[in-house]
Amino acid sequence: MSVKVRIPSPLRNYTQGVDVLEVEGQNVGEVLGALKAQAAGIETRLFKGPNQLNRFVNVYLNDEDIRFLKNLETPVKAGDELSIVPAIAGGKSL
Amino acid sequence: MSYVIGLKCKECGHRVPVSPVHVCEACFGPYEVEYDYARMKGKVTRQSISAGPKSLWRYRDFLPVEGEPKTGHFSGFTPLRKAVGLGKELGCSDLWIKDDSCNYPTYSYKERVVSVAISKAIEFGFTTVGCASTGNLANSTAAHAAQAGIRCFVMIPHDLEQGKVLGSLIFGPTMVRIRGTYDDVNRLCTEIADKYGWAIVNVNLRPYYTEGAKTHGFEIAEQFGWRLPQHTVVPTAGGTILPKIYKAYQEFIELGLVEDNKPKIYSAQAAGCNPVVKAIHRGQDIIEPQKPNTIAKSIAIGNPADGYYVWHAVMDSGGWGESATDREIIDAIKLLARTEGIWTEPAGGTTLAAAIKLIQQGRIPRNDSIVISITGNGLKTLETVQDDLPVPEVIEAKLSDFDSLLERKNLMEMPVASRPAREPAAVI
Numbered sequence: 001m002s003v004k005v006r007i008p009s010p011l012r013n014y015t016q017g018v019d020v021l022e023v024e025g026q027n028v029g030e031v032l033g034a035l036k037a038q039a040a041g042i043e044t045r046l047f048k049g050p051n052q053l054n055r056f057v058n059v060y061l062n063d064e065d066i067r068f069l070k071n072l073e074t075p076v077k078a079g080d081e082l083s084i085v086p087a088i089a090g091g092k093s094l
Numbered sequence: 095m096s097y098v099i100g101l102k103c104k105e106c107g108h109r110v111p112v113s114p115v116h117v118c119e120a121c122f123g124p125y126e127v128e129y130d131y132a133r134m135k136g137k138v139t140r141q142s143i144s145a146g147p148k149s150l151w152r153y154r155d156f157l158p159v160e161g162e163p164k165t166g167h168f169s170g171f172t173p174l175r176k177a178v179g180l181g182k183e184l185g186c187s188d189l190w191i192k193d194d195s196c197n198y199p200t201y202s203y204k205e206r207v208v209s210v211a212i213s214k215a216i217e218f219g220f221t222t223v224g225c226a227s228t229g230n231l232a233n234s235t236a237a238h239a240a241q242a243g244i245r246c247f248v249m250i251p252h253d254l255e256q257g258k259v260l261g262s263l264i265f266g267p268t269m270v271r272i273r274g275t276y277d278d279v280n281r282l283c284t285e286i287a288d289k290y291g292w293a294i295v296n297v298n299l300r301p302y303y304t305e306g307a308k309t310h311g312f313e314i315a316e317q318f319g320w321r322l323p324q325h326t327v328v329p330t331a332g333g334t335i336l337p338k339i340y341k342a343y344q345e346f347i348e349l350g351l352v353e354d355n356k357p358k359i360y361s362a363q364a365a366g367c368n369p370v371v372k373a374i375h376r377g378q379d380i381i382e383p384q385k386p387n388t389i390a391k392s393i394a395i396g397n398p399a400d401g402y403y404v405w406h407a408v409m410d411s412g413g414w415g416e417s418a419t420d421r422e423i424i425d426a427i428k429l430l431a432r433t434e435g436i437w438t439e440p441a442g443g444t445t446l447a448a449a450i451k452l453i454q455q456g457r458i459p460r461n462d463s464i465v466i467s468i469t470g471n472g473l474k475t476l477e478t479v480q481d482d483l484p485v486p487e488v489i490e491a492k493l494s495d496f497d498s499l500l501e502r503k504n505l506m507e508m509p510v511a512s513r514p515a516r517e518p519a520a521v522i
Contacts (some may be wrong), residue, residue, distance in 0.1 A: 008288060010117045010122065010283075012121055032394060045121075054121070055123075055402070056105070056121070056123055056124070057122055058281070063278070068385070081430075083281075085284050085285070086117040087122075087399065088114075
């Protein structure tokens, strides 16, 4: 299941400047977890613990905030688009 | 020359020099401007501030601008008024309104943040500014961009009140209406700032933009006679102004300009969009995002950028939060208009309605000093009250028609017949 992941500029030093990566996974958590294969170190910015996103990381699946879906357990299908957006501040810890 | 040291991450303390960045590269937390308070002590005084212009720039020693300000020379320094009529209605003896509904030039508190952000954008060398807005910020950004002569894009949700749409378009920006909520607009702007390298005032210039909100708090303190009110009630949307009013109070205390009377800050939200108030009531600083559903569109932000910091400013100060239903918001708008002659938008109605609840609950003692922050103007949101006001009668231009109208409406306040010096027959 290949999903497009949009990388925001503060994280592009982990992707050599690339802004979209194609990543495999069954759900949002798996896709984000699998990013590290192509962008080593990025997981330390996204996650503060196992299955726990950093407070300032917002994730959108096809334009919907995953907190209104099933968070990291939200299933994904081929062609879906995942956006990582800095929350600027605040928001909810998952 | 300013007193700015640089930017510091509010979360992990990582420091970077002044630059147009807003997200900490180490932890994704927000950057905040850091000042050299030690150097300010003794130099920034009540006298030095009082000698400044009658605008928000009288507080420029507390703002992150290096050269001459580029806009906002007539913004800020709005009235702090004792609310005698409203106070009588609510049983409060020391009630005040900080009235940004008459802020220049677009009638909202946003002039403060935009004046600082656009001045800074020009200092940084940007040639295009923009914003993600629920209306007021778009109005202000467009107007100040026109005054400063810089290209402007405003991005707003598609369903805003007409007054707010026209109130931006008139200044000639490029406006883009986006299908979705403010939170969708905000997210898109984050990506636009990234891709096009524009100064989106409340996104990549956010550390500078938010500093401008402090001037609302500085003015309260100065106009209150270099004292702090015991209670300040403030609306919460994205969460910019409340923590910055609190910061303003703390900075004045730090520099010895006012006495520390432990001022309490309260957050007001609409019941149809109250993620921060809910978190305050729950006692946890985790802000659950909401899908907004309220007439208070200017504060309908379900995923507030600085909600976490609102929570902490409120709780650290010993304050609280309340929310108001649409009905309560409209009633409060009408109450403020009737008792004080101030017409505010739903955000102001929300703040007053929440303040009334806090007073009725006894959380705010009636005879303490109370300031209610009114941040926007009702002329932009005619739709909110148009079905709630009486339809005026139409009559012929005849005194007899007017007389019978008064009689029919029972509006004869002092019946002519009861006046001793006059013959009733002489009038009728």
